[in-house]
Each structure stands twice: as structure tokens, then as C-alpha cells.
Amino acid sequence: xxxxxxxxxxxxxxxxxxxxxxxxxxxxxxxxxxxxxxxxxxxxxxxxxxxxxxxxxxxxxxxxxxxxxxxxxxxxxxxxxxxxxxxxxxxxxxxxxxxxxxxxxxxxxxxxxxxxxxxxxxxxxxxxxxxxxxxxxxxxxxxxxxxxxxxxxxxxxxxxxxxxxxxxxxxxxxxxxxxxxxxxxxxxxxxxxxxxxxxxxxxxxxxxxxxxxxxxxxxxxx
Amino acid sequence: xxxxxxxxxxxxxxxxxxxxxxxxxxxxxxxxxxxxxxxxxxxxxxxxxxxxxxxxxxxxxxxxxxxxxxxxxxxxxxxxxxxxxxxxxxxxxxxxxxxxxxxxxxxxxxxxxxxxxxxxxxxxxxxxxxxxxxxxxxxxxxxxxxxxxxxxxxxxxxxxxxxxxxxxxxxxxxxxxxxxxxxxxxxxxxxxxxxxxxxxxxxxxxxxxxxxxxxxxxxxxxxxxxxxxxxxxxxxxxxxxxxxxxxxxxxxxxxxxxxxxxxxxxxxxxxxxxxxxxxxxxxxx
Numbered sequence: 001x002x003x004x005x006x007x008x009x010x011x012x013x014x015x016x017x018x019x020x021x022x023x024x025x026x027x028x029x030x031x032x033x034x035x036x037x038x039x040x041x042x043x044x045x046x047x048x049x050x051x052x053x054x055x056x057x058x059x060x061x062x063x064x065x066x067x068x069x070x071x072x073x074x075x076x077x078x079x080x081x082x083x084x085x086x087x088x089x090x091x092x093x094x095x096x097x098x099x100x101x102x103x104x105x106x107x108x109x110x111x112x113x114x115x116x117x118x119x120x121x122x123x124x125x126x127x128x129x130x131x132x133x134x135x136x137x138x139x140x141x142x143x144x145x146x147x148x149x150x151x152x153x154x155x156x157x158x159x160x161x162x163x164x165x166x167x168x169x170x171x172x173x174x175x176x177x178x179x180x181x182x183x184x185x186x187x188x189x190x191x192x193x194x195x196x197x198x199x200x201x202x203x204x205x206x207x208x209x210x211x212x213x214x215x216x217x218x219x220x221x222x
Numbered sequence: 223x224x225x226x227x228x229x230x231x232x233x234x235x236x237x238x239x240x241x242x243x244x245x246x247x248x249x250x251x252x253x254x255x256x257x258x259x260x261x262x263x264x265x266x267x268x269x270x271x272x273x274x275x276x277x278x279x280x281x282x283x284x285x286x287x288x289x290x291x292x293x294x295x296x297x298x299x300x301x302x303x304x305x306x307x308x309x310x311x312x313x314x315x316x317x318x319x320x321x322x323x324x325x326x327x328x329x330x331x332x333x334x335x336x337x338x339x340x341x342x343x344x345x346x347x348x349x350x351x352x353x354x355x356x357x358x359x360x361x362x363x364x365x366x367x368x369x370x371x372x373x374x375x376x377x378x379x380x381x382x383x384x385x386x387x388x389x390x391x392x393x394x395x396x397x398x399x400x401x402x403x404x405x406x407x408x409x410x411x412x413x414x415x416x417x418x419x420x421x422x423x424x425x426x427x428x429x430x431x432x433x434x435x436x437x438x439x440x441x442x443x444x445x446x447x448x449x450x451x452x453x454x455x456x457x458x459x460x461x462x463x464x465x466x467x468x469x470x471x472x473x474x475x476x477x478x479x480x481x482x483x484x485x486x487x488x489x490x491x492x493x494x495x496x497x498x499x500x501x502x503x504x505x506x507x
Contacts, residue, residue: 006470042467047414048267049467072267088469192265192272193466196236199250199276200265209258209279214236 004195005030006088011079012061018137020109021077022055024063025087032057033090035097035117036167036186036218039064040194042086043072049088050076051191053113053167053217055141062087065138067109091194092217095184097121099163104142105154105176105183107168108135113186115141117165125162129154129172155179170203177221184220187212223452223492225476228439228462229305229330229363230276234298235290240465243472247298248460249290251307251332252317256282266396266404271414271441272463273394275407278307278338283317291323301327305363307335311343311351318355329358330437334365334390336411346377353382361437363387366420371427375434385435387460388424392417414463417441422454426498429455445478452491453498
């Protein structure tokens with residue numbers, strides 16, 4: 001597994017993707033890690049960094065897709081090329097890639113790790129769900145994707161005979177898991193440190209508390 | 223001067239490299255019984271700090287002594303301080319009684335976690351009972367909520383404490399856009415940069431009534447913050463919330479502290495010890 005490093009990296013691009021924002025930083029000595037792993041991004045002016053799974057890893061860069069809805073993600077979305085922020089990672093456990101007939105499933109900003117995952121798995125089919133056409137503009141980042149818009153759900157469109165790798169809101173993950181108990185699911189929780197120090201990022205799954213930063217964020221229950 | 227981590231803010235088994243950069247590692251608080259901790263959501267950022275509601279998640283005394291502590295001893299090269307918690311004087315006493323390994327350099331009694339119910343006994347009573355059970359250095363970790371910090375410090379000193387640790391987090395609440403609490407438990411422990419003046423005041427008050435060593439923490443982000451705590455009377459300094467944003471903080475703060483001492487006209491950080499009290503002394507005269 002790649003050893004996490006913390007480096008101050010220059011922002012090389014900030015682009016809107018529908019309502020989302022793609023922040024690209026110079027890679028420097030940071031390893032992109034495995035798809036599904038995440039990085040802690042310094043959010044300027046905020047006390048805590050923000051966990052972001054790697055979205056794209058073009059040569060010399062790391063790209064992060066975020067939804068600017070809170071003070072931290074808005075601070076990140078307001079970065080400009082030439083600014084620099086501390087980036088720490090890769091952290092956590094990513095997706096297992098030794099799967100037959102993979103299917104990527106994403107909901108909303110949960111598509112963030114899927115472009116990098118798609119590349120690693122040689123562009124398998126994907127099903128992506130969004131709340132609006134505007135949000136669905138982000139589907140362009142994922143090759144071979146079928147898009148559904150609310151009220152149609154990803155679980156309505158998912159073929160059942162494939163190995164599912166999914167990321168999205170908790171109700172979507174629970175619904176996917178009900179259909180595909182072997183699915184690999186990337187979870188999300190408020191996180192302070194990202195490296196197992198604070199015990200803040202637990203989620204309760206089947207009555208058990210899981211520390212997402214070190215036990216996840218990708219969990220599989222089979 | 224020692225640089226330590228604040229209890230609860232670092233797990234040396236998952237981040238041994240970070241723990242190795244301190245002069246001593248302080249464990250998460252161990253309680254008699256295992257505790258999963260509070261239900262999520264457990265953390266929330268605020269404008270100038272953060273709230274936590276971890277709730278002393280720990281494997282309990284038996285597993286800690288039989289498994290966690292031996293692993294810590296094998297993993298961490300720096301002295302180990304064990305943070306002890308409980309819900310009655312008996313809880314504290316029984317854990318102290320069993321912390322006999324030579325590897326335990328110090329016992330810190332957590333008398334002030336805002337995320338669990340408090341023991342009914344006073345800080346002084348708990349320290350007095352633990353003092354009878356252990357010959358190890360015994361520190362009392364105090365809450366900033368006491369109106370008269372001096373009185374609390376005198377009480378634990380009279381009870382036999384070898385030092386005091388201050389401050390634990392303040393109680394705080396954060397609301398989301400729907401005006402419901404961000405934390406599942408509602409109230410959490412408030413930490414981060416906003417606490418610095420509170421920590422400075424607590425250390426300042428404590429130093430006026432005691433010559434005991436003080437481990438000071440609360441809002442330290444950089445070397446200047448650490449130097450200010452020393453100027454108020456801290457013997458040692460601990461880092462908490464800053465570790466979440468910067469795992470390299472121990473090395474950084476240590477280097478900055480030396481530079482900041484020079485900038486303030488001192489050869490060494492320790493030379494600034496108590497400097498802030500000179501203003502008050504002049505006023506008194």
C-alpha cells in the first residue's frame with residue numbers, strides 16, 4: 001500500500017462540472033493510491049481539512065470532485081490556479097480490483113471516485129443517479145455510464161449479474177447492498193483527521209461501529 | 223519542557239510515526255468496561271474550532287492491560303502516559319491499582335470528559351484515593367468549567383497530585399441549517415484555536431497557586447501558542463486538535479517554538495516560563 005505523505009501542492013485548475021467543482025493540484029511526490037482511497041485537503045480558513053476521494057489522476061496531477069455545499073467545500077471551490085494547499089494521502093482502504101464483470105454505481109457526488117476506478121478497471125459499465133439534469137452533467141467524467149434522474153433510482157437500472165462497486169449517499173448504499181450483498185461500498189462520514197487518530201468518523205452498520213478512515217471508506221460485508 | 227499529545231487526539235497504534243515525534247505519548251482514556259463510544263455523528267467543525275462527542279471509546283481495562291498496553295510498549299519508543307477514566311472513585315482506583323508495569327511512566331486521571339457522565343465524587347476525592355494506590359507520577363486533568371481554577375488546583379495538589387493537566391474541552395453545541403444539533407448526542411467537547419485564551423487563563427490562574435508541573439493544552443496551532451502557554455506558567459505543552467489538520471505538527475511546533483522564543487528575546491523556550499506573570503506582579507506592586 002502507498003505510504004501517505006503530506007505536501008503543500010499548487011492548484012493547477014478549478015473547473016465547474018455541473019453544480020460540482022473539479023479541483024486539480026500538482027501531484028508532486030504524492031502517490032495517487034488505489035481507487036477509493038482518499039486525501040485530506042486543507043480547506044483555507046477552516047480548522048479541519050476535508051476528506052476527498054481521488055477522482056482523476058492525469059499525469060503529474062491529482063483531481064478531486066467536490067460539491068460546494070458547506071464552508072469547507074466552498075473554500076476549496078474558491079481556490080484559484082496558483083494557490084497552494086496541504087494535501088495528505090492517500091489514506092484508507094480503496095476498492096478491490098480483482099473482480100469479474102464489474103459494475104460501477106454512483107449517486108450524486110458519490111461519483112467522485114468512479115472516474116479513477118473506471119480507468120483502473122478498463123472502463124466497465126456504470127449506472128449513475130442524479131437529482132437533476134444539471135447534476136447529471138458530471139456523468140461525462142465516467143465512461144460507459146447509464147444515467148438515471150430522480151425519481152428513477154440507480155437500483156431500478158442496475159443489472160443484477162455483476163460485481164458492484166458503489167459510492168453514494170447512505171440510503172443508496174443500503175439499497176444497493178440489499179440487492180447485491182457482496183457489493184463493495186464506499187461510505188462517507190464527517191472526518192477530522194483521516195488517519196485513525198480521532199475516532200470521529202465512525203458509521204454504524206449492522207449495529208457495529210466502523211472507523212471509516214482506517215477500516216474503510218470502502219467496506220465489503222461478504 | 224516536554225511536548226505531548228492531548229489524550230484522545232492520537233492513536234499510537236494506527237499512527238506510530240506521529241507518536242514517535244512527541245516526548246511522551248498519552249493514551250486514549252481507559253475505563254473499567256469496554257466502551258464503543260457515542261453514536262455518530264461524533265464530530266462537527268465550527269467557525270473557530272470543532273466539537274467532538276467520541277465518548278471515551280476504548281476496549282476497557284482488561285483488554286487495555288492485556289493487549290493494548292503491551293502493543294503500545296512494543297510500538298512506541300517514547301514514555302507512555304496512561305489516561306484513566308471512570309464513573310466513580312472506585313473505577314479510577316481499581317485501574318490505578320493495576321497499572322503496575324514499569325512501562326507506564328505516568329498516570330493522568332481524566333476528571334473532566336464532557337462527553338460522558340461525571341463521577342459523583344470531587345476531583346480531590348478521586349485523586350486522594352488514587353494516590354494511595356499508585357506510586358507513579360499522578361496528574362489530574364481538569365475541566366476549564368471551574369469558575370475558580372485556583373481552588374480546584376489546590377484541592378488536587380492537597381490530595382497528592384504530582385501535576386495538573388489543563389484544559390480539557392469546553393462543552394459546546396453546533397446546529398445545522400434545520401436548527402437541529404449536528405452531533406447525535408447534542409452537546410460535545412469544544413476544542414481548537416478558539417480555546418487558546420481560555421487555556422491561557424486557566425494556566426495563568428493555576429500557576430498563581432501552585433508550583434506543580436502543568437501540562438498545558440488548548441488551541442495550540444503553532445510555536446507561538448505554545449510559547450504563550452509557557453509564559454503563563456506551563457511546564458509542558460500538549461497538542462490536540464491541530465494533530466487532525468497536521469500530522470506533522472509535533473516537529474513543526476517544536477521548531478517554531480524555538481524560533482518564537484528567540485523572537486521574544488529568550489534563548490530557550492523554558493526561559494519564558496512565567497513571563498506573563500510579571501505584568502501582574504508589577505501591577506500588584
